Amino acid sequence: MIYERLAIPDVVLMTPQVFGDSRGFFLESFRHSEFVTHCGDYRFVQDNHSCSGRGILRGLHYQLEHPQGKLVRVTRGEVFDVAVDLRRSSPTFGRWVGALLSADNKQQLWVPPGFAHGFYVTTEVAEFQYKCTDYYAPGDEHGLAWNDPALAIDWPLVDAAPVLSAKDAEARSLAEAPTFA
Numbered sequence: 001m002i003y004e005r006l007a008i009p010d011v012v013l014m015t016p017q018v019f020g021d022s023r024g025f026f027l028e029s030f031r032h033s034e035f036v037t038h039c040g041d042y043r044f045v046q047d048n049h050s051c052s053g054r055g056i057l058r059g060l061h062y063q064l065e066h067p068q069g070k071l072v073r074v075t076r077g078e079v080f081d082v083a084v085d086l087r088r089s090s091p092t093f094g095r096w097v098g099a100l101l102s103a104d105n106k107q108q109l110w111v112p113p114g115f116a117h118g119f120y121v122t123t124e125v126a127e128f129q130y131k132c133t134d135y136y137a138p139g140d141e142h143g144l145a146w147n148d149p150a151l152a153i154d155w156p157l158v159d160a161a162p163v164l165s166a167k168d169a170e171a172r173s174l175a176e177a178p179t180f181a
Contacts, residue, residue, distance in 0.1 A: 001028065003038035006097040011083045012039050012110040013099055027106060029073070030131075039110045042069050044131040051076075051149040052128065054120045056070050057155070057162035060084055060171065064178055067113035069133035077126030078102035079119040084144060086179045087114040094174055096153050103127075113144015114180045116144045120155050129157055142178060143171035150174045 002015040016027040035042075050060065060082065062068075072081060082098040100122070108117050111117045119128060146153065146162065151174060155162070171177075 001031070001034055003034075006099070008083065008085050008092045008095060008097045008100040010112050010175050011097050011115070013037075014108040014110065016106055016108075018106060023073070029108070030071070035071075035110075040112065042112075042133045044071070046132040046135050047129065048132065048136075049127065049129045052076055052126055054121055054124050055157075055159045055163050057118065057120045057146050057164055057168065058128075059168065060116035060146060061118060062086060062116040062142050062144075063134065064142055064180070065140045066134045066137040067180070068119075068136075069113045070111045070117055070130045071108055072101065072111065072117070072119075072130040073106070073108040074101040074103055075127045075129055076103050077121065077123035078104070079121050079126050079128060081109050081119045082117070082153055082155075083109070083111040084116040084151060084153075084174075085114070086116055086144075087178075088179050090114070093151065093179075096151055097111065098127075098153070109121055116142075118146060118159055122158060123158060143168055144177055145171045148173045
């Protein structure tokens with residue numbers, strides 16, 4: 001696995017070594033000892049899997065009292081994945097990083113606790129899988145507006161506007177949203 005720190009150094013892009021032949025491929029998607037060395041000593045407690053169509057944007061989500069670190073990947077299709085630093089004590093507070101994750105490139109993104117996370121589907125269908133360091137807590141869920149001018153996220157939209165859930169359509173701006181210390 002190759003671990004690459006992005007413009008926000010706590011967010012890490014992971015590229016596996018893929019072994020392929022006429023039968024298909026094999027890759028190691030996670031090794032705890034290597035993850036600890038390159039990303040930190042976290043324990044994953046929940047795995048999630050979603051399927052979404054082209055133009056759907058999920059996020060930007062986070063939990064304040066039960067923050068989740070997320071190790072994310074795409075096993076079908078492609079998404080533009082985004083992490084926004086919500087740690088007020090961080091020199092990168094309010095900044096974002098993004099990466100195209102796909103079934104073809106087999107890359108993963110480590111989004112540590114203290115970040116909002118979301119993704120936008122760029123292909124007909126995408127299956128998105130992720131490991132979480134804390135359990136989903138519906139009463140603690142918060143969201144940032146995907147189009148907040150203060151964030152200025154450069155989403156690669158395939159249509160004029162993304163398809164949002166009702167909850168995501170009502171998400172707050174960075175100035176209005178609760179953040180981490």
